[in-house]
Amino acid sequence: MVSLAAHAPRSLGPRPRRVVNWCRGLLIAALLIVAFDRPALCADRLKDIASVSGVRNNQLIGYGLAVGLDGTGDQTTQTPFTRQSVISMLQALGVSVPPGQNVQLKNTAAVIVTATLPAFSRPGQSIDVTVSSLGNAKSLRGGTLLMTPLRGADGQVYGMAQGNIVVGGAGAGGGGASVQVNQLSAGRIPGGASVERAVPGQLDQEMIQIELARSDFTLMQNTLEAIEKRFGAGVAMPVDARFLRVRLPLDAGARMAFLSQLEQVRVETEAVGPRVIVNARTGSVVMNQLVTVEPCAVSHGSLTIRVGKEPQVSQPQPFSRGETAVTTQDSASIEQPKAALIALPAAASLEEVVRGLNLLGANVNDLISILQAMKTAGALQADIEVI
Secondary structure, three states: OOOHHHHOOOOOOHHHHHHHHHHHHHHHHHHHHHHHHOOOEEEEEHHHHEEEOOOOOEEEEEEEEEEOOOOOOOOOOOOHHHHHHHHHHHHHOOOOOOOOOOOOOOOEEEEEEEEEEOOOOOOOOEEEEEEEEOOOOOOOOOOEEEEEEEEOOOOOEEEEEEEEOEOOOEEEEEOOEEEEEOOOOEEEEEEEEEEOOOOOOOOOOOEEEEEEOOOOHHHHHHHHHHHHHHHOOOOEEEOOOOEEEEEOOOOHHHHHHHHHHHHOOEEEEEOOOOEEEEEOOOOEEEEOOOOEEOOEEEEEOOOEEEEEEEEEEEOOOOOOOOOOEEEEEEEEEEEOOOOEEEEEOOEOOHHHHHHHHHOOOOOHHHHHHHHHHHHHHOOEEOEEEEO
């Protein structure tokens, strides 16, 4: 009889077990280093980072007349085009106005009508329009927009607008005093335009073109791999770092299902790096949470110059023959507070960066200059974008 114990595997002793645990810990540490060394990735839907070329909104514009205003229309002496438009409209309706007549149109205003034509719109659909005063009308409240053709960039008529104008503001005045809430010279007409011409679609072709939100070769490669993983190789072909061509199914009925699945494809996108957005017009500064600051020293000070004139009265002595005269005394002063050299420590979080910048006591405009100088010195680890 053969003993089973003779062929049983020997149990690991204390020393081999320690070696296995040490190797296992080393492998885990290596994986953690690789994981933290890679940039942060997230998966977004293709419809969130790209769009189909040709599938977009189109802007429409038209010129028309708003009537029925309660004496708040254009003053025809200052806006002659309103009078000309009314005379042309009346002639088209069979009403002739004798030449030389001084027509006063206090209840009429010339307006510009704008609208957005969504993609795949068909004749008969309704869209909202915005009506804005073109002349010097005081208010469009209670007015009615007359039939106005809406044209596209190619000059073709794509819609026809007409209806009652809805103005969200209110105003009143009298005796030289007036009060106004919100804007009275612009309003909207919900569903006030009907589509008269459809924009040619782009889905009746064998291939469509996908446009990424930004030009990025890495993002384009990730998009290509995600599409081929879902639909197979050869379906997509990149054109450059922004455009990608995708082959549609031959069956027209299967294209909608294909496009729906294409929009839901998950694409790996890199997280946005440290960035500072500066709006020079409004003085706004926005930072994301990845902004860091290296140790640096900043000196901040402001120079104030004041130049003024102060009127003074020169009064003659009593019982003298002098005359009272008014003179001016010029004054000029320069104030320059002592600029302190402030050391900013290294900051690894957005809260620490803000706390360090607040130590400077600078206003928003000065803060923009300080951030740009810190970026040039290499102390600010972020990209500055001025909008």
